[in-house]
Amino acid sequence: MAPKKGDDTKHDEYLKGIKHDGLRAVLAGVADRDPDQQEFLSAVHEVAKSLEPVFDKKPELLKALEVLCEPERQITFRVPWIDDKGEVQVNRGFRVQFSSALGPYKGGLRFREGVNLSIIKFLGFEQTFKNAITSLPMGSAKGGSDFEPKGKSSSEVQRFCQSFMTELHKYIGDRRDTPAGDIGVGPTEIGYLFGQYKRIAGVWNAALTGKGLGFGGSFIRPEATGYGVVFFAEAALKDRDDDLKDKRCVVSGSGNVASYCAMMLLRKGAKVLALSDSKGYVYVEDGLTEDQLKQVLEIKSNHNGSLEDFDGGKYVGDRAKPWEIDTEVDMAFPCATQNEVDEEDAKQLTQHGCKFLFEGANMPCTSSAVEHFEKEGVLYAPGKASNAGGVAVSWLEMVQNRSGLSWEEEEVESKLEEIMKGVYESAKSAAEEYDTNLAAGANIAGFLKVADAVMAEGAV
């Protein structure tokens, strides 16, 4: 059932900036229904605001938004497991299946302390538009648990994953719902989850992606998000008769997305001036060499490795952020974590000449940072579009599993590049059609794909 239309006078603060009457009523209904789900409500608000011009032209699609704000199904479950002392621990598991309008549910699992239904719904709502804009036949979902893998032994993680899957397996499977990794769920956890799924379901199928290469994983999956951001950036530059050669880039993070983003930037002839972690950043005036990047990867391959140990550039600690480097910067690639670029950081970047920002992480820029970039004419690409390479290659993994084939690295990389060019083109065309910016264009392009399907399927 779609949310009831609410009384918008009760939600002045939440509805700030929304002018369209019908849209205000829909959003008020969503807020009435789950007033405490702050993360979810702000994600809905951000998408809805950019859809106003769509509802001016196509008011009938307001119904589709109303439908999409309510997940098709949300499952919460108990996950009991036994720690190394032999004591029973209990966590909560989630799977929120948001929309199957475009295909079977698809979206990652997050294991992290503090995970709750609001966070999973926020991520699942975002996933709906991200998956849609790839133009691949994928629905959307997200799941996880408030289990924190940090500080747990590997046998504790294994027991937790097995217990989690013992319940989750009832709701997932190939052509039904295919989870993948996210924060706290890497190749090790996917391996344990997949092993338990097979034991219970009694079949080997594409029930999970992000698997190891030796048992159904795809080439380029680890690299996909980072490479994809660069392919997206390249398409945006090409559109402006420009390219990545010699561009001075700042990349934050030094994990999966950041390191492969930096690697592809080097392959394209750009200069990577900085990389960071939660304690600080390294700065190399002329740009990191490939050997220096390999050194960073080596340091970070150890869970407790710190960039402090990097030999070859300037290290700045005290949790300093790389956006402050005092040199000319052309482009920024935040690839670490949410809210890592605030308004002050945005100002520093534009003072240093930054003209392009491509998000590798999910929601790394605060809304005031985004407003500043827009004011200064910076091309801002939201993660929903620019980091869709990860989920795109997950889909390629499913296709390979179903066909029983394993494609070569070059083949997967070229398919990824084509998909990312398509994502850029979709966001750009929608932005042009509705006379808005690329970020709003990404929301509009994703929404139109899924909304048309929702309505054609009888608004279910």
Ligand SMILES: NC(=O)c1ccc[n+]([C@@H]2O[C@H](COP(=O)([O-])OP(=O)(O)OC[C@H]3O[C@@H](n4cnc5c(N)ncnc54)[C@H](O)[C@@H]3O)[C@@H](O)[C@H]2O)c1
């Ligand atoms: N891995 C994927 O395929 C994928 C796909 C889409 C989006 N994302 C998003 O990209 C981001 C990074 O994911 P990842 O897979 O690279 O994770 P990761 O754990 O491999 O790396 C995260 C990096 O961020 C750094 N970091 C953490 N907190 C920080 C802070 N406060 N300041 C600066 N650096 C900090 C860590 O040191 C690490 O280098 C997340 O927002 C994730 O949701 C990842």
